[in-house]
Every structure is written in structure tokens, then in C-alpha cells.
Amino acid sequence: MDPEYRAYILPPYLIDESRRLLDEGKFTYWRDDTHWNGYGISKAAEVVYEAVD
Numbered sequence: 001m002d003p004e005y006r007a008y009i010l011p012p013y014l015i016d017e018s019r020r021l022l023d024e025g026k027f028t029y030w031r032d033d034t035h036w037n038g039y040g041i042s043k044a045a046e047v048v049y050e051a052v053d
Contacts, residue, residue, distance in 0.1 A: 008051055010044050017043040 014036075018028045021039060028040035036044065 006051075008048055010047060013047045014040055014043055 014028050017039065021027060026039055028036060028043060030037050
């Protein structure tokens with residue numbers, strides 16, 4: 001792997017966020033497919049931002 005590129009393992013963060021949101025009836029994925037919705041995108045962006053900042 002090129003040292004200029006990094007990979008971030010996001011599922012653990014998305015799972016934690018999904019568990020937190022479930023109590024509010026919210027989800028990180030669209031309920032009818034596997035794509036992230038706004039909550040999932042926001043969490044992924046937060047994790048990546050903190051990692052590269």
C-alpha cells in the first residue's frame with residue numbers, strides 16, 4: 001500500500017452510532033438497502049475528519 005494513502009475501518013464506529021440512534025428510532029443506513037443515510041454519512045465524516053486532523 002502506498003504510505004500516502006490510509007484506510008479507515010468504519011464499521012465499528014457505525015455500529016456504535018447505530019446502537020445509540022436505535023433508542024431514538026433512527027438508523028445509520030437506509031432501511032430498504034445497505035447505503036448510509038445522513039446519520040451514517042455524518043458519523044463516517046466525523047471519524048475520518050478526526051483521524052486526518
